[in-house]
Amino acid sequence: PPEGSGLIVRDLAVSYGPVAALRGVSLEVPRGSIVTVLGGNGAGKSTLLRAVSGTLGFHRGGVTAGEVRFDGARLSGTAASSVVAAGVVQVPEGRRVFARMTVEENLRAGALGARDRRAAAESRDRVLTLFPVLAERARQRAGLLSGGEQQMLAIGRALMARPRMLLLDEPTLGLAPMMAARIAETVREINGQGTTVLLVEQNAAMALSLASHAYVLEVGEVVLSGPAGELAASDEVRRRYLGVE
Numbered sequence: 001p002p003e004g005s006g007l008i009v010r011d012l013a014v015s016y017g018p019v020a021a022l023r024g025v026s027l028e029v030p031r032g033s034i035v036t037v038l039g040g041n042g043a044g045k046s047t048l049l050r051a052v053s054g055t056l057g058f059h060r061g062g063v064t065a066g067e068v069r070f071d072g073a074r075l076s077g078t079a080a081s082s083v084v085a086a087g088v089v090q091v092p093e094g095r096r097v098f099a100r101m102t103v104e105e106n107l108r109a110g111a112l113g114a115r116d117r118r119a120a121a122e123s124r125d126r127v128l129t130l131f132p133v134l135a136e137r138a139r140q141r142a143g144l145l146s147g148g149e150q151q152m153l154a155i156g157r158a159l160m161a162r163p164r165m166l167l168l169d170e171p172t173l174g175l176a177p178m179m180a181a182r183i184a185e186t187v188r189e190i191n192g193q194g195t196t197v198l199l200v201e202q203n204a205a206m207a208l209s210l211a212s213h214a215y216v217l218e219v220g221e222v223v224l225s226g227p228a229g230e231l232a233a234s235d236e237v238r239r240r241y242l243g244v245e
């Protein structure tokens with residue numbers, strides 16, 4: 001890919017009032033790749049995604065230093081809507097869907113920014129091909145779907161905005177292994193169709209199997225990074241994140 005394409009986070013610091021959540025975080029997600037950020041509870045993974053998506057303000061947080069760029073354009077300091085317009089879309093943590101709305105309505109909500117109807121219809125077809133179960137449940141309330149189906153809907157809704165880059169916050173959290181594997185497979189497929197992915201995960205084994213490159217975040221700092229295969233083989237990662245003694 002041409003230089004500077006994809007996501008670049010440089011020396012990023014984020015605070016929630018007096019609480020420093022990220023300190024001097026730098027990472028890159030080259031266009032077309034899947035990159036994962038691993039880390040335990042409170043390491044700052046969600047904060048990183050919020051900083052990229054421009055949603056820190058909703059959590060009373062703010063960027064205090066550094067910057068985020070996507071395909072050369074500066075994202076930090078712009079509104080969440082501008083980040084979406086730039087092609088970067090976040091799938092929120094906890095697979096938040098509009099529970100009282102139908103599957104169909106949820107998808108339509110994701111296309112609100114779409115330029116024209118034809119593009120929206122095309123995206124809808126793509127999402128329903130990717131997740132046939134959503135077509136079967138189109139008229140059901142989203143709140144009645146299983147956890148895995150809700151995750152599919154959350155991803156599908158994000159895809160309706162035709163992102164160039166997807167930010168995924170623990171998409172397999174709380175899912176049964178079979179369903180987690182299906183979600184992982186879908187992430188691979190979406191990436192294969194050309195969407196760049198930043199994946200934040202506690203499920204290190206899954207994330208390392210998907211990603212080309214990985215970063216480990218601990219208490220707001222990157223403590224380790226490298227090709228996913230190398231990290232998966234490192235004693236430190238195996239012990240701390242893969243549960244290997």
Ligand code: ATP
Binds near residue numbers: 016019043047048
């Ligand atoms: P988890 O997997 O538990 O979500 P995480 O790696 O995503 O963890 P963050 O949620 O980004 O971690 O939290 C990083 C740090 O920032 C933690 O110390 C957390 O307590 C703090 N934090 C997060 N959100 C807020 C907030 N809205 N106000 C104050 N502190 C916050």
